[in-house]
Amino acid sequence: MYILVAGIFRNMRKIIPVPLIIFIFLLLFRGSAFSAATPEIRVGLTLTGNALELSFDSGYEIINTASGTPLQLSPGRYKLVPTQGGVKFLDRQGNDCGIYREPLYLRPQSTQPSDATFFMHNAVYGSEYRGALEITLAGGSLKAINVLDLESYLRAVVPREMPSSWGNYGGTEALKSQAVAARSYALFNLGARRHGGYHLCDDPLHCQYYGGKNAETNNTDSAVGQTRGEVLTYNGSLIEPHYCASNGGYTELPQNVWSSGLPYYQSVHDPYDDPSNPLKLSNFIVHPYSTWETSIPLKSLGSLLAAGGYGNPGEVKRIYIASKFDSGRVGELRVEGTNGSVSLFKQDARFALGLRSQLFTVKEELEPCVWVASATGTIETKNSFPELEGKWVAGGYTIKSMLTGERFAVVGDGVKGEVPTLGYVLTGRGSGHAIGMSQNGAYNRSRAGHSYLDILSFYYPGTDVSAVY
Numbered sequence: 001m002y003i004l005v006a007g008i009f010r011n012m013r014k015i016i017p018v019p020l021i022i023f024i025f026l027l028l029f030r031g032s033a034f035s036a037a038t039p040e041i042r043v044g045l046t047l048t049g050n051a052l053e054l055s056f057d058s059g060y061e062i063i064n065t066a067s068g069t070p071l072q073l074s075p076g077r078y079k080l081v082p083t084q085g086g087v088k089f090l091d092r093q094g095n096d097c098g099i100y101r102e103p104l105y106l107r108p109q110s111t112q113p114s115d116a117t118f119f120m121h122n123a124v125y126g127s128e129y130r131g132a133l134e135i136t137l138a139g140g141s142l143k144a145i146n147v148l149d150l151e152s153y154l155r156a157v158v159p160r161e162m163p164s165s166w167g168n169y170g171g172t173e174a175l176k177s178q179a180v181a182a183r184s185y186a187l188f189n190l191g192a193r194r195h196g197g198y199h200l201c202d203d204p205l206h207c208q209y210y211g212g213k214n215a216e217t218n219n220t221d222s223a224v225g226q227t228r229g230e231v232l233t234y235n236g237s238l239i240e241p242h243y244c245a246s247n248g249g250y251t252e253l254p255q256n257v258w259s260s261g262l263p264y265y266q267s268v269h270d271p272y273d274d275p276s277n278p279l280k281l282s283n284f285i286v287h288p289y290s291t292w293e294t295s296i297p298l299k300s301l302g303s304l305l306a307a308g309g310y311g312n313p314g315e316v317k318r319i320y321i322a323s324k325f326d327s328g329r330v331g332e333l334r335v336e337g338t339n340g341s342v343s344l345f346k347q348d349a350r351f352a353l354g355l356r357s358q359l360f361t362v363k364e365e366l367e368p369c370v371w372v373a374s375a376t377g378t379i380e381t382k383n384s385f386p387e388l389e390g391k392w393v394a395g396g397y398t399i400k401s402m403l404t405g406e407r408f409a410v411v412g413d414g415v416k417g418e419v420p421t422l423g424y425v426l427t428g429r430g431s432g433h434a435i436g437m438s439q440n441g442a443y444n445r446s447r448a449g450h451s452y453l454d455i456l457s458f459y460y461p462g463t464d465v466s467a468v469y
């Protein structure tokens with residue numbers, strides 16, 4: 001799901017000062033910075049509902065964490081419900097199997113815990129998981145924390161962050177780059193305290209996409225295995241690794257997207273992700289969003305910005321780019337209206353307007369467009385809207401292009417009578433923040449014969465790849 005990566009790291013900041021990173025490193029690798037032990041990672045699983053639907057076989061036992069006492073529960077499928085005094089266990093038939101005090105621990109009995117698997121049937125991003133499970137009660141809901149070794153975690157992350165099929169088409173080195181970046185990200189977050197009680201969540205929009213055992217593939221398993229223990233360091237400390245789907249041909253500095261900078265990022269032309277293919281590579285892959293176009297309806301723009309907390313320009317009269325960075329990315333987009341002007345700085349323009357990237361231009365002339373503002377109200381269907389073909393339709397956070405002759409629905413009261421309305425057309429390049437590794441650029445570099453070390457040294461200049469276990 002590399003397209004989803006666009007928004008994954010948008011909220012990341014430099015959270016940990018470098019001396020603390022070194023301290024964490026020393027804690028993790030006590031005695032030697034090159035200990036052979038694989039670190040353990042705690043991953044919070046996103047669930048539907050406030051209960052747990054769990055099944056495990058004879059390779060597991062459930063214990064009370066405080067006392068270490070095993071619960072008298074045979075293998076099988078259970079529903080765990082938060083209740084007065086602890087956690088109530090119900091079997092598959094709904095029979096009451098007792099109430100136990102949390103925290104509880106589902107413990108693999110094998111000497112190779114990562115070989116044992118259990119099922120979490122109401123997990124959102126996976127179903128079968130390796131390792132152990134910690135069960136706690138927080139705010140009336142049960143929380144499930146998967147505890148496993150870092151390498152097993154990565155086997156379930158790399159294939160969700162980058163298509164494993166790339167390994168069949170010359171992308172093996174890109175998969176290895178992704179493995180090193182994802183491992184560095186995970187280790188960096190062992191001390192980042194972005195979550196209470198665990199290190200990372202499985203949500204692709206917040207941390208890395210962790211899909212459990214079902215996500216694993218041969219291509220990504222070998223990319224993880226061949227880079228075992230390897231991370232990106234700068235002056236001997238772990239870096240804060242960012243990556244994105246496609247940079248549109250130009251990398252970016254963190255301070256031009258967020259606020260503070262980091263010394264191992266640069267803003268330079270990336271011919272391996274430039275959709276014009278300046279190197280004229282015969283096997284060049286153009287990212288699906290290397291170029292994009294979207295319409296911003298003039299009439300709704302003021303209320304859209306006000307609703308997003310960006311200020312209220314009133315009825316909008318003009319929008320224009322007030323400043324750009326060397327990369328061409330927009331530093332300030334100004335919106336002028338009857339109430340005054342509103343400035344959208346850096347990534348704010350991207351998120352306020354739902355754009356794929358910060359690298360875009362605005363056409364001066366207004367053009368007809370349609371914006372479906374809500375999914376409530378009446379539905380009007382026609383066989384086609386020829387005046388809209390080739391334009392873009394945005395509803396909420398989804399954007400879709402109109403295809404020639406396509407049948408579609410206009411949804412929502414108030415919209416019906418206003419179609420088409422006038423809007424600004426924005427044309428852009430790339431998908432994501434463009435800081436650090438471009439996954440599409442890494443794929444093209446791999447196909448052109450670059451090693452994963454070459455790929456990483458371009459996207460994280462001045463860094464080293466070191467095996468820490």
Ligand SMILES: [Zn+2]
Nearest residue numbers: 200201206207
């Ligand atoms: Zn998270």
